[in-house]
Amino acid sequence: MTIETATKGDSITAPAGNISDESTGLTPHKEHTEQPGHQEGAQIAQFKGPLEKVYAFWLAGMSCDGCSIAVLGATAPPVEALLGGTIPGLPKVILAHPVLSVEAGKDFVAMYHKAWEGKLDAPYVIIYEGSLADETLAAATGGYWSCMGTSGIGDPYEDSVVTTAEWCKRLAPGAAASIAIGTCATWGGIPSAYGNPTGAMSMMDFLGKDYRSTLGLPVINIPGCSPVGDNFTETVATVLMFLQGMGPLPEFDELGRPAWLFKETVHRQCNRAGYYEEGTFASEYGQKECLVEIGCWGPVVQCNITSRGAINHMGGCMNTGAICIGCTMPGFPDKFAPFYSAAPGSDVSGAASRMVGSFIRPLRRITQRSQNRETRWDRNGEVPSGWGHPSEPSTSDKIAHYFYEKLQFSGSVKPGRTKPEAKYKGNYEVPGVVAGESDPSQKPTP
Amino acid sequence: MCFKNLPIEFDSQGKAQLKEGVSNPYTYQVKSLHAEEDQLRTLLAKNGHIKSVDFDPVTRVAGALAFHTVADLKEGKILSANSMATLFRGYEVILKGRDPRDAIFISSRACGVCGGVHATVAAHAMEMAFDIKPPPLGIVVRNMMLALEYLYDHPLHLFLLAGPDYSQAIVEQSNPEIMEKAWRTPAPGANIHGYANMGKLMEDMNPLTGSLYLEALHMTRVAREAYVLLGAKYPHPETxxxxxxxxxxxxxxxxxxYARLIKFFDYSKKAAAIWDDLTNFFYDANSRYQEVGSRPMNIIDTGVWDDPYAYDASYKNCNEWGERRWATPGVIIQGDLVTTRLQDINIGVEEFVDHSFYEQWNSHRFKTDPAGNPLSPYHAWNKETIPKPQGQNWKERYTWDTAPRWDRMSVEAGAYARLLITAMAKKLPHNRFIESTGTSLKIQLPRATKPALELEWHVPKTWNAFERNRARAYAIGYTAMVCMDNWQHGMDMLKSGETAVSTKFEIPKKGTHIGAGFWGAGRGFLTHHLVADNGVISNYxxxxxxxxxxxxxxxFGTPGPYEQAVMNTPILEKYSGPENFKGIDVLRAIRSFDPCMPCTTHIHVDGSDRVVSREVNTCACGVD
Incomplete structure (x- = not known):
């Protein structure tokens, strides 16, 4: 039930993981799986049975705290269930976090130090929110950009300012997993936008491509600005379920994103994608149609907010009328600026979909008109609605519909076209026998 | 008129101008902090009971906050306090040289705790600069979004962040005598909140286990569900x-x-009753609790929630449309309301960097605002952000924060500012559910599961930590009814077919355009100032x-609001020695301002003359 963490001295540049993929099963992208060594004897994590608890250290660098707030809104699972250890089968997560520390302990700082020194009684993960600053720039004039507290908490032994980047460097090598949450930590985000004075970068950029956690994993990236809270809690739960032997191997893509959450573009799951298909576009904010011509980047952005919603399946960008600004993508924000202007690619794809749409749209309307009528109304030639006066199908509608039905029921039977005669055996009806069929004992047609 | 320190006077038409005959009207001498700091050091060296106490870090106030104090533990007094923001990200620098359209989504990321309001205020700044007037329904939807944001924010603060300081788990450690009394004291609001005595109420405020804590967490999600139905996402809305x-x-x-909003009608009744009872109970237990977090009632607010038919985004008319807001803009000095005009508020604010990690800028590009009022070189339209990271020094520079002052006075912002100014101003044009009486706000809460109730919040006589929290609790009801009122306006617009939510706009490619957004965050006062030259942001x-x-x-040597409030706080906590001193009274003072995430407050105890305690983590108390 214990895990030995890598010792403090391990360099972050050395591949730390020597757990085979078979033993952890967590597979980073192929390119990476070859890298971790398989030497015996190094002090690397070894699981002995399911975990009872896991420590989690939340580090906030150049952040806005929005990722923490996003996680507070998660419902599947909610953060209090992870922290309270109330999800059957999953270990309790002991979180050292500015807002949600469950474990008080006498000494908050000592917990960070214990982790650093490899003295915790269970494995730990680190979660980084915000970008990491290039502190050498600030140190040049004797200062800092971002520190986690000053003297005391940073380093009671040395009484000096300790930057959050320094904490990341200390804790990452011994962590079972390093999770970057939000676009600042995953790709640098807004603080790393053009013109920034701080040299801000992502956790991946900071730790380098050779970084591996004690489980042999590169940085796990859960992007979004802010991310969907459930994407984070679910990923944590999924990894834990796998480690407990409950769940399948989670798959991560070549940039360390949970593949099951970030594989699809937001457009493919968009509730306005149908408008795109029919070639109808919003020209003003607030309209119900596809938003690509007023600045939506959805067709090329990997994100699941349209299917998952923002909070408890409510909201979501295009669901409510918001353009996608690519906030989950490594190119955010500079490659999506200026906002509120159409992506150049939409000229081409938009023109194509208008062309196809102008053909498809009228055909669909013809069918829709017919499907909007009871068969009884067709027979009686009247719609008994007190709400309005739907027009009777025109001759061309009737012709079109005649051929449409031919196609629809080719190889099948149109309900009502032929009248099945009931076949009796004794006093019992034998269902499904179609009149005219030679062998009524054969399998009835449904 | 309203300015005492700035060299500004008003003519008979109420137009501001610089006083005549004042050369260099805005220059000042920096008061040295050396003498004060040297005196403290002498005291520290001489007296064993005077300790240096670091609250480190206090919070991440959209970033990080640490607090340094010098305390006289024998007398129970705080002698000095320094507030430090320990994070710089450079958003203002990043926005320079960009298309103005980028301002909304980039500046929104300044704060993830109140991540909706920055987007809105950035839109206001653009609308003023480029003369874009949103349609009424668009304004109403923004109002509802902001109200729903507060409905998430206030319970979060009251029960998840500040609340634990008043819970049984904490009070039992810091003041066992008060907890003991609590179990014997009946709760006056029992018929509303359901707790027969104060002990049980405080027990349910325990972090992570108490039902009031968990209920608040749930209610934050209810409000956010409603929010994202309009804003798409929270934080950082996309709409x-x-x-x-x-x-x-x-x-x-x-x-x-609506299905979500109505859940706040009952909740507001309950929250107000709880914080009334808590406040009165503590005052009753020890009247010195009225001094915790106290400071002069110097308050500033931009107001919030625009009248859909009055807001035209212009600076020229901002005094008029500002006063038609559901929360009146204004400044209170020493308990007196001195102005409710947005232009006075705007031109009175200067930002100083003398004790911050920035370099002084030397330009004074805009001598007047667009309405012709005089502008200080330290005003936001003139200020430039020139970061210069450097070592921390109490005598010189110690924070990434700047020192904004109104009329060169230290004023405070907060959710409570909306209540105070709106109640005192009596200018509220929308009286369907809320009435401003001059000394109180009356809020009509409709029947839901509980019967209808008129809440009345009175302007308090003293201004302290407890009154901040109490006002914030009443702000839930106030905000819920503003949202309700706007919801009703929105429904009326749907009835009358006024369904446009946006106005088309263009960014002019030539000329200089300046604009500002004045709007309230969950914690009050918020402004963005934009200067665009030839279609590019040249200052933000x-x-x-x-x-x-x-x-x-x-x-001028005046401490900021946190610093003042902490220095006025008596140490009422019971402790046997520096090693078990938690500093709970100081923490209550700081947290009453609703800094975003106060739970990492640490007090370090180490060595003989330096109290550096290990930790006070309120969120975690009572568990394990």
């Missing part, structure tokens, strides 16, 4: 656009929001409530 919103409004939108300045509240000493 704010220059000239309105991009929400596709249908009846379903309004219906779904963000002034947040926490910039104001967490500010360091100004050049």
């Amino acid at each position: 704010i656009v220059p000239g309105g919103v991009s929400v596709t409004i249908t009846l379903q939108t309004f219906n779904e929001v 300045q963000i002034n947040t409530p926490s910039t104001i509240n967490a500010s360091p000493r100004d050049p």
Whole structure:
């Protein structure tokens, strides 16, 4: 039930993981799986049975705290269930976090130090929110950009300012997993936008491509600005379920994103994608149609907010009328600026979909008109609605519909076209026998 | 008129101008902090009971906050306090040289705790600069979004962040005598909140286990569900656009929001009753609790929630449309309301960097604002952000925060500022559910599960930590009814077919355009100032409530609001020695301002003359 963490001295540049993929099963992208060594004897994590608890250290660098707030809104699972250890089968997560520390302990700082020194009684993960600053720039004039507290908490032994980047460097090598949450930590985000004075970068950029956690994993990236809270809690739960032997191997893509959450573009799951298909576009904010011509980047952005919603399946960008600004993508924000202007690619794809749409749209309307009528109304030639006066199908509608039905029921039977005669055996009806069929004992047609 | 320190006077038409005969009207001498600091050091060296206490870090106020104090533990007094913001990200620098359209989504990321309001205020700044007027329904939707944001924010603060300081788990450790009394004291509001005695009520405020804590967590999600139905996402909404919103409004939108909003009608009744009882109980237990977090009633607010038919985004008319807001803009000095005009508020604010990690800028590009009022070189339209990281020094520079001052006085911002100014101003034009009486606010809460109730919040006589929290609790009801009122306006617009939510806009490619957004965050006062030259941002300045509240000493030597409040706080906690001193009274003082995430407050105890305690983590108390 214990895990030995890598010792403090391990360099972050050395591949730390020597757990085979078979033993952890967590597979980073192929390119990476070859890298971790398989030497015996190094002090690397070894699981002995399911975990009872896991420590989690939340580090906030150049952040806005929005990722923490996003996680507070998660419902599947909610953060209090992870922290309270109330999800059957999953270990309790002991979180050292500015807002949600469950474990008080006498000494908050000592917990960070214990982790650093490899003295915790269970494995730990680190979660980084915000970008990491290039502190050498600030140190040049004797200062800092971002520190986690000053003297005391940073380093009671040395009484000096300790930057959050320094904490990341200390804790990452011994962590079972390093999770970057939000676009600042995953790709640098807004603080790393053009013109920034701080040299801000992502956790991946900071730790380098050779970084591996004690489980042999590169940085796990859960992007979004802010991310969907459930994407984070679910990923944590999924990894834990796998480690407990409950769940399948989670798959991560070549940039360390949970593949099951970030594989699809937001457009493919968009509730306005149908408008795109029919070639109808919003020209003003607030309209119900596809938003690509007023600045939506959805067709090329990997994100699941349209299917998952923002909070408890409510909201979501295009669901409510918001353009996608690519906030989950490594190119955010500079490659999506200026906002509120159409992506150049939409000229081409938009023109194509208008062309196809102008053909498809009228055909669909013809069918829709017919499907909007009871068969009884067709027979009686009247719609008994007190709400309005739907027009009777025109001759061309009737012709079109005649051929449409031919196609629809080719190889099948149109309900009502032929009248099945009931076949009796004794006093019992034998269902499904179609009149005219030679062998009524054969399998009835449904 | 309203300015005492700035060299500004008003003519008979009420137009501001510089006083005649004053050369260099805005220059000042920086008061040295050396003498004060040297005196403290002498005291520290001489007296064993005077300790240096670091609250480190206090919070991340849209970033990080640490607190340094010198305390006389024998007398129970705080002698000195320094507030430090320990994070710089450079948003203002990043926005320079960009298309103005980028301002909304980039500046929104300044704060993830109140991540909706920055987007809105940035849109306001653009609308003023480029003369874009949003349609009424767009304004109403923004109002509802902001109200729903507060409905998430206030319970979060009251029960998840500040609340634990008043819970049984904490009070039992810090003041066992008070907890003991609590179990014997009946709760006057029992018929509303359901707790027969104070002990049980405080027990249910325990972090993570108490039902009031968990209920608040749940209610934050209810409010956020309603929010994202309009804002798409929280934090950092995606539907704010220059000239309105991009929400596709249908009846379903309004219906779904309403189903969630009505849950706050009962909750507001309960929250107000709880914080009334807590406040009165503590005052009764020890009247010195009225001194915790106290400071002069110097308050500033921009107001919030625009009248859909009055807001025209212009600076020229901002005094008029400002006063038609559901929360009146204004400044209170020493308990007196001195102005409710947005232009007075705007030209009175200067930002000083003498004790911050920035370099002084030397330009004074705009001598007047667009209405012809005089502007200081330290005003946001003139200020430039020139970061210069350097070592921390109490005598010189010690924070990434700046020192915003109004009329060169230290003023405070907060949710309570909305209540105070609106109640005192009696200018509220929208009286369907809320009435301003001059000394109180009356809020009509409709029947839900509990019967209808008129809440009345009175302007308090003293201004302290408890009154901040109490006002914030009443702000839930106030905000819920503003949202309700706007919801009703929105429904009326749907009835009359006024369904446009945005106005088309263009960014002019030539000329200089300046604009400002004045709007309230969850924590109050918020402004963005934009200067665009030839279609490119040449300066962008963000002034947040926490910039104001967490500010360091100004050049005149006056401490910022947190610093003042902490220095006025008596130490009422019971402790046997420095090693078990928690500093709970100081923490209550700081947290009453609603710094974003106060739970990492640490007090370090180490060595003989330096109290550096290990930790006070309120969130974690009572568990394990």
